Amino acid sequence: MQINKAEISETILCGLKEYVNTKKSIEPKNLWRLLIKDKSGLIGLILFLIFVFAAIFAPILSPHDPLEQNLHVSRQPPVWSEGGNIEHILGTDSLGRDILSRILYGSRVSVLVGFLGVSLAFSLGMTIGLIAGYKGGIIDDVIMTLTNMVMALPYLVFVIFVAAVLGRSLINVILIFGFTNIPIFVRVTRGEVLRIREAGYIEAAKSIGQKTPAIIMRHIMPNLLGPLITLATFEMSAMILYEAGLGFLGLSVPPYVPSWGNMLSEGRQHLRHYPWMSIYPGLAIVLSGFGMNLLGDWLRDVLDPRMRRSKK
Amino acid sequence: MAYFIIMRLTYALALLLAVLFTVFALLHMTGDPASLMLSRNASPEDIEALREELGFNRNLLVQFGDFLYNAANGDFGNSFRYRQPAMQLVLQRLPATVELASAALILAVIIGVGIGVLGGTNPNTFIDALARGIGLLGQTIPSFWMGIVLVFVFSFTLGWFPSFGRETFAVLGLTLPNSSIVLPAFTLSLFGMGQLARFTRAAVLEVMGEEHVTTANSKGLKKIRIYTRYIFKNAAIPLVSIIGVQFSYLLSGSIYIETIFSWPGVGGLLAEAVSVRDFFLVQSIAFFTSIAVINLHLLSDIIYMLVDPRIRYR
Numbered sequence: 001m002q003i004n005k006a007e008i009s010e011t012i013l014c015g016l017k018e019y020v021n022t023k024k025s026i027e028p029k030n031l032w033r034l035l036i037k038d039k040s041g042l043i044g045l046i047l048f049l050i051f052v053f054a055a056i057f058a059p060i061l062s063p064h065d066p067l068e069q070n071l072h073v074s075r076q077p078p079v080w081s082e083g084g085n086i087e088h089i090l091g092t093d094s095l096g097r098d099i100l101s102r103i104l105y106g107s108r109v110s111v112l113v114g115f116l117g118v119s120l121a122f123s124l125g126m127t128i129g130l131i132a133g134y135k136g137g138i139i140d141d142v143i144m145t146l147t148n149m150v151m152a153l154p155y156l157v158f159v160i161f162v163a164a165v166l167g168r169s170l171i172n173v174i175l176i177f178g179f180t181n182i183p184i185f186v187r188v189t190r191g192e193v194l195r196i197r198e199a200g201y202i203e204a205a206k207s208i209g210q211k212t213p214a215i216i217m218r219h220i221m222p223n224l225l226g227p228l229i230t231l232a233t234f235e236m237s238a239m240i241l242y243e244a245g246l247g248f249l250g251l252s253v254p255p256y257v258p259s260w261g262n263m264l265s266e267g268r269q270h271l272r273h274y275p276w277m278s279i280y281p282g283l284a285i286v287l288s289g290f291g292m293n294l295l296g297d298w299l300r301d302v303l304d305p306r307m308r309r310s311k312k
Numbered sequence: 313m314a315y316f317i318i319m320r321l322t323y324a325l326a327l328l329l330a331v332l333f334t335v336f337a338l339l340h341m342t343g344d345p346a347s348l349m350l351s352r353n354a355s356p357e358d359i360e361a362l363r364e365e366l367g368f369n370r371n372l373l374v375q376f377g378d379f380l381y382n383a384a385n386g387d388f389g390n391s392f393r394y395r396q397p398a399m400q401l402v403l404q405r406l407p408a409t410v411e412l413a414s415a416a417l418i419l420a421v422i423i424g425v426g427i428g429v430l431g432g433t434n435p436n437t438f439i440d441a442l443a444r445g446i447g448l449l450g451q452t453i454p455s456f457w458m459g460i461v462l463v464f465v466f467s468f469t470l471g472w473f474p475s476f477g478r479e480t481f482a483v484l485g486l487t488l489p490n491s492s493i494v495l496p497a498f499t500l501s502l503f504g505m506g507q508l509a510r511f512t513r514a515a516v517l518e519v520m521g522e523e524h525v526t527t528a529n530s531k532g533l534k535k536i537r538i539y540t541r542y543i544f545k546n547a548a549i550p551l552v553s554i555i556g557v558q559f560s561y562l563l564s565g566s567i568y569i570e571t572i573f574s575w576p577g578v579g580g581l582l583a584e585a586v587s588v589r590d591f592f593l594v595q596s597i598a599f600f601t602s603i604a605v606i607n608l609h610l611l612s613d614i615i616y617m618l619v620d621p622r623i624r625y626r
Contacts, residue, residue, distance in 0.1 A: 289453075
């Protein structure tokens with residue numbers, strides 16, 4: 001009896017140490033210093049913030065109404081080209097709409113799809129992954145078989161098929177990307193839960209009689225957030241790319257809505273003589289995707305203490 | 313090993329059934345397929361007539377049974393647009409896609425692995441930074457935009473390559489594409505090139521840090537021998553599975569690329585079928601590409617097992 005107690009307290013002590021060690025990793029002051037040190041992370045964050053800023057303040061930033069058609073000024077080149085006009089900095093499209101304003105408003109579609117799509121996939125995927133990883137057994141087998149099946153399908157073909165069946169609307173696009181990205185979140189969550197479940201501090205929490213919900217909320221969830229936030233950054237960038245791709249094929253938001261994919265799809269038809277109609281919306285897609293990838297790489301290094309230690 | 317292959321085959325079969333069910337369910341349970349297939353301003357009588365003609369007014373279970381039976385016989389309905397069996401159309405367009413994807417894969421492997429090896433063997437140099445940069449750019453620049461930019465630069469401005477279509481010439485009884493394949497294949501290869509460059513770099517770096525390489529170095533073996541016998545051989549193993557998966561990315565990517573370059577393949581056919589609401593055709597393509605991808609994964613798993621003894625003997 002006596003030995004058992006000693007063993008238990010030993011376990012608790014080890015667990016506590018481990019727990020405190022993982023807790024130390026994320027502190028705002030540390031985070032800022034790390035960010036300044038890592039240039040690519042800083043660039044990523046700046047690009048990402050510009051992107052979100054543009055989406056939120058599009059009505060204030062835009063020089064024109066993105067839907068306003070004016071055939072008198074149609075097909076104007078950007079301001080630095082011959083025949084350009086300061087009124088339309090990035091030029092106009094074939095209906096005389098201001099390209100810069102449309103790009104700014106277009107970022108709203110991308111941010112909405114990326115943010116809401118990821119939120120949906122994140123919340124459902126994490127819940128399912130937690131159940132699979134913590135419960136184990138037959139539930140785990142069933143969930144993982146289904147997950148692997150969905151992940152084995154040719155993603156884009158299925159997204160196109162579903163988008164074509166459901167029709168063009170913002171809410172459909174968000175639902176499609178949200179639901180089709182659940183499996184990846186399930187897989188990552190489950191993997192992490194399996195790893196965390198074996199840690200000393202979980203055993204310690206169990207041995208002092210903590211209930212399962214408390215263990216999950218207090219000890220497992222906080223440790224899941226790092227890898228999942230990193231994944232969310234990459235997935236958001238992927239969703240924005242796929243949304244633009246669907247728009248390019250004429251399957252995303254309705255044609256009158258300014259979105260980067262729609263602009264690319266329209267602009268492509270005038271590529272030979274009016275390249276700016278497709279080049280600049282594409283550049284917006286590239287820069288936002290590039291920013292989120294750099295940010296994701298940096299987050300992965302910072303939020304995962306194991307990676308940081310090996311870096312030092 | 314036989315057990316492993318049988319398990320993998322069973323799994324592939326189950327996956328196939330799941331695909332069939334998903335395709336059926338999506339088309340039949342999200343609404344009325346007849347109204348989906350006609351344009352939005354079709355009259356109710358037209359929709360009713362089509363529903364009658366295609367048997368959509370029958371019991372759903374009967375329809376699923378029918379669908380399974382027909383699918384097993386390779387019959388996925390007729391394309392509205394072409395008035396031909398849909399699967400036949402897919403198979404007709406397949407060679408062009410395989411040709412494009414193969415060309416892209418070869419480019420991606422040669423350039424991607426090359427850059428990765430150069431970067432990995434010269435860590436933290438200018439070459440390495442270049443390799444990492446190309447890796448990141450290849451993966452973040454969407455191919456549908458890159459294609460547009462390349463067409464503008466190399467076709468419209470410089471006039472080096474044609475901007476669309478597939479032209480061929482005959483040599484030794486073979487029909488080969490001419491320079492018209494260069495731009496689409498290069499654009500399609502960029503994503504895989506970036507991924508391969510990143511993976512190769514990481515794999516080479518990892519193997520270089522291992523003890524048997526240190527031993528080889530301290531024995532005074534020639535550099536070239538260490539690279540070929542000790543490093544590349546081991547770094548190549550994980551690449552095998554990545555290249556297998558690459559091919560399925562290429563199939564997806566071909567949807568954009570074939571649309572931009574009017575390449576007469578399956579990807580372009582899908583984009584076109586979607587835009588004219590030719591749903592039997594869309595369904596055939598979804599099913600066909602799923603089979604292709606499932607088989608490719610199966611194949612790459614088996615090759616992986618043959619290459620890596622650790623998996624074979626488990």
